[in-house]
Amino acid sequence: MLMSRSSRASSSKPKAVAVRTPAAKRAPASGPSARALPDRFFRHLVLNLRNGVLAIARDGRIAAMNEVAYRVLGLTPNEGDLGRPYAEVLQGCPEVVRVLQSAFDTSELPNRAELRLRKTGRAIGYTISKIFDDDQAEVGLTLFFKDLTRVEQLEERERLRDRLATLGEMAAAIAHEVKNPLASIEVMAGMLRRQLTDRPDAMETLGDIIKESKMANAIVVEVLEFVRPIRLQVEPLEVAEAARDAIQGLDHGAAQVRLQVDDGVPELMADPHQLRQLFTNLLTNAIEAIGPGEPVDVRISYVAEEAEPASAGPPPPAQVRIEVRDHGPGISEDDLERIFSPFFTTKPQGTGLGLSIVRKVVDAHDGIIDATSAPGRGTTFRVTLPVVPAPAYLKESNHGTHPRR
Ligand SMILES: Nc1ncnc2c1ncn2[C@@H]1O[C@H](COP(=O)(O)OP(=O)(O)OP(=O)(O)O)[C@@H](O)[C@H]1O
Ligand SMILES: [Mg+2]
Numbered sequence: 001m002l003m004s005r006s007s008r009a010s011s012s013k014p015k016a017v018a019v020r021t022p023a024a025k026r027a028p029a030s031g032p033s034a035r036a037l038p039d040r041f042f043r044h045l046v047l048n049l050r051n052g053v054l055a056i057a058r059d060g061r062i063a064a065m066n067e068v069a070y071r072v073l074g075l076t077p078n079e080g081d082l083g084r085p086y087a088e089v090l091q092g093c094p095e096v097v098r099v100l101q102s103a104f105d106t107s108e109l110p111n112r113a114e115l116r117l118r119k120t121g122r123a124i125g126y127t128i129s130k131i132f133d134d135d136q137a138e139v140g141l142t143l144f145f146k147d148l149t150r151v152e153q154l155e156e157r158e159r160l161r162d163r164l165a166t167l168g169e170m171a172a173a174i175a176h177e178v179k180n181p182l183a184s185i186e187v188m189a190g191m192l193r194r195q196l197t198d199r200p201d202a203m204e205t206l207g208d209i210i211k212e213s214k215m216a217n218a219i220v221v222e223v224l225e226f227v228r229p230i231r232l233q234v235e236p237l238e239v240a241e242a243a244r245d246a247i248q249g250l251d252h253g254a255a256q257v258r259l260q261v262d263d264g265v266p267e268l269m270a271d272p273h274q275l276r277q278l279f280t281n282l283l284t285n286a287i288e289a290i291g292p293g294e295p296v297d298v299r300i301s302y303v304a305e306e307a308e309p310a311s312a313g314p315p316p317p318a319q320v321r322i323e324v325r326d327h328g329p330g331i332s333e334d335d336l337e338r339i340f341s342p343f344f345t346t347k348p349q350g351t352g353l354g355l356s357i358v359r360k361v362v363d364a365h366d367g368i369i370d371a372t373s374a375p376g377r378g379t380t381f382r383v384t385l386p387v388v389p390a391p392a393y394l395k396e397s398n399h400g401t402h403p404r405r
Pocket of ligand 2: 284
């Protein structure tokens with residue numbers, strides 16, 4: 001499957017694997033306070049770090065691996081992991097195996113590096129250190145790491161915000177300048193048509209001119225609406241209500257939409273009008289992508305706040321998750337990169353603003369959207385919205401949204 005964006009850590013909580021290290025039998029570390037502490041303390045210290053920690057002995061066997069490490073790497077802990085070769089335990093993460101392998105082979109270790117896990121798409125920031133014993137002999141190495149996915153998402157949203165602000169200002173200026181000449185063309189063509197009632201060919205051409213300028217004007221109006229800043233009108237809202245409203249309002253295809261709402265989904269502080277717009281645009285796309293009678297699945301679920309976040313950056317809050325899934329033709333990898341860009345469309349009559357508006361609605365609510373798709377395998381849009389948005393978003397959003405259709 002192709003993903004435009006990766007998902008967050010799963011909430012399952014693997015058990016930590018205890019450290020069984022030769023250090024327990026060695027002389028305690030030097031220094032007055034270290035001497036006063038039992039080895040048990042250091043074991044707990046390692047296992048309770050909020051970073052992923054992986055310690056490997058010189059012979060390549062796992063000496064310690066904490067719970068966060070399992071969670072971030074997307075692995076399930078097994079009782080027998082301790083003492084097994086790291087390449088076996090980490091075989092689901094070949095990128096990590098490669099990094100560890102080269103760390104064993106080199107004396108120059110990077111201070112801080114990043115890698116992306118292919119399996120989950122998560123970005124990881126890590127540091128590798130060698131472990132030396134009291135005689136300065138190399139006895140192993142440790143990998144400390146954090147999930148950077150959320151930091152990346154926040155950075156990307158900032159970038160998009162800047163891009164849209166610039167693009168918006170430019171588009172608003174152009175649209176404003178084009179609007180008046182377009183209106184003049186329409187008026188003048190109308191006047192001319194009234195003077196040429198005896199020339200049916202000229203009247204037909206003028207009719208076409210009027211029709212085209214009306215269409216161009218409609219696009220200009222749409223662009224202006226699109227870039228206009230709005231103030232969100234938030235209120236406690238059941239997301240399912242917004243979904244039902246949107247489904248009822250669909251011109252056609254409402255019968256194809258199957259809505260599943262999980263138990264215990266809380267109300268959100270959100271703008272009902274904008275959320276309905278979000279559903280309308282996603283459902284319209286799905287219905288346009290599938291054949292007649294084929295289903296579109298909408299699921300609304302709850303993602304509780306992560307008790308012990310393994311990610312760098314602020315912990316993700318409790319969220320409501322919306323998934324819109326179709327079994328249509330899917331989206332190619334190239335197109336998937338561009339679907340959220342304003343005016344990107346593959347449809348003859350499309351404007352290419354539907355998903356840009358969805359994205360702005362999500363952004364204004366401090367949420368995240370990603371799309372998963374591959375040709376022939378359908379498409380899933382997944383939106384996660386925080387139950388309580390950041391106060392800044394209650395004040396003013398720079399990104400306009402507007403009702404469509
Ligand atoms: N569910 C889907 N299945 C396949 N392709 C999709 C789907 N949703 C979006 N796309 C692709 O993303 C493009 C952009 O979608 P978007 O809604 O922004 O614009 P549009 O549907 O083309 O035009 P409109 O402005 O009328 O919505 C579409 O043209 C299509 O190629
Ligand atoms: Mg659309």
